[in-house]
Amino acid sequence: MTSQPQVTDQQVFAPTAGVRSFSPAMLWHLLPWAIALVFFFVGDGYHSLGTNILVMILFALSLDLALGYAGIITLGHAAFFGAGAYAAGIFAIHFNADPVLGLLVATAVAGLLGLITGMLILHTRGETLLMLTLAIAAIFYEVANHARWLTGGDDGLSGIRVTPVFGLFRFDLWGKTAFLYALAVLFIWFVIAAFVVRSPFGRSLDGIRQNTKRMRAIGTPVWWRLVAMYALSAAMAGSAGALTAQSTRLVGLSTLELLTSGIVAVMLVLGGERRLYGAFIGATIYVIVQDTAGSISPFIWMFVIGFLLILIVLFFEGGLMGIIDSVVAKLKGKTAGQTGKPT
């Protein structure tokens, strides 16, 4: 089970990204944030949908760190998303309703859970690892389902209070504050993620993904690196979960479902894994398609998404970002394989 050579080529070219000086092409990096800010001013009535998109982008980005960059094959990432959501909700109800504090607590809880479970399971690989991640998510689900006194069981956790952000910005009825709050959190995590994947640590994970034996042979502490990335990714997923708990004031069991783990992987690959912005495109398109097609029938979007997935895997490795890259490359008159925006 080797990874696709096409994408590894991009990684070979990527290290230059960290050290190059300013070029006009770098302005593209402002695009997603500019779109989000424009949306904030013109998107009246759609801010909660927008917040949902931001949350899912963050969640997909967290999966990109573990699955895309570190090559940790997981179908249980919802465990950390749900853990973060429940931690934020429970903390707000029983201890303190400050959103930033709640967010930090949820992030820490999810990160700690990621650290512990990662230490247990990251000795294994392949299908066994996949099953172990599935089992962890299933265990979390069962715990949340049966600890009714704490989590509300299958009724969900409700009654979450949120005080103003920094005591200044109240969460309004239209979700404008929640949108900006989520955008700020996403931005911080994006900067961290971009920094991490370009650091020597991130590079070593590239190597581990491509050839674990060789990395071990040259003395890389493979297991620790994987555990560290997994924990970071879990913390990030926990932040996403906390954001959804705080913006919707509700946490349901569905945050821990297998379907949620699957959907976030779908978003990531739809956009293109291992390029950070893939999560942005994938999550945005997924949530919008789900919202529009889902209002007709929830099963139509399933059909569309499922069909899209099959097509992408068979014909467009690299996802939508890969398609954009090859179109850009064609326009520039280069051959497709040599470009690939290093993000």
Next chain:
Amino acid sequence: MQVLTILLDGISYGMVLFIISVGLTVTMGLMRVVNLAHGAFAMIGGYIATVLVLQAGVPFLLSALLAAVAAGALGGLAELTVYRPLYRKGELPQVLLTIGLCFVVIAGLTLFVGPTPLPAIVPPSLDRMVDIGFRSYPAYRLFLIVVGALLAFIVWLIVECSLFGARLRAAVDDPQMARAVGMNVNRMFTVTFIGGCALAGFGGAIGAGVLPLEPFYALRYLVYFLIVVAVGGMGSFRGSLVAALAIGIVDTAGRYIVPQFGGFLLYVLVFGLLLWRPNGLLPPKSVA
């Protein structure tokens, strides 16, 4: 006596798991494909059989056999079109494509049949209690045990006593060597995939009383099918029977004795077992 009841319930449940999952153990062991769409073929079988019984009045067993044929045919089609390019790809593309296939099947069946759970089709001849000495017991569950045992025997005959089975085992243990000595491993893939999907379809049809058919069937029970494969050891037929029965019994016992924990017990056991023996209980030689 409660112990015996749990045992019988667990075994009949385990038999359904075995019938459905034995095909998955082949796909994952022989072809090295993470196949998350296997539950979808069981679901197709279950839906076809239920519609045949309810709408066309086809007898129960005949409709289950027709469902198996249909699921096998669709499985063969899927193997030739979407699975074949997957063999050379990594785990992530495999996971995603098969999830996509799952979504398409779920959406397709729901659009045709409707989004409500389907009633279990148990024929009147099986929908009664039989006296088994110490208590009366549902005939349907005894039927599952008998059919499961029969199918396990047939699968054993094919795998252990036929030339095809010998080749299959060789290919699971060492696919490269099997190719090198001139076996047509690709055709073997197709044939076993069809067989596995047909069994899954059959299991989905006759097991509808144990694993109720509903729109998210393909995902909801997928975890169980995957657990059977992982616990039994990928590509191991004996392992999948042992694992299916053990999981059926453990899960049933857990729900009887400590209902407040639900499926918790099973998952914790599976988690512990996979940490202890990452390749499952009875892995084939290639990975042992």
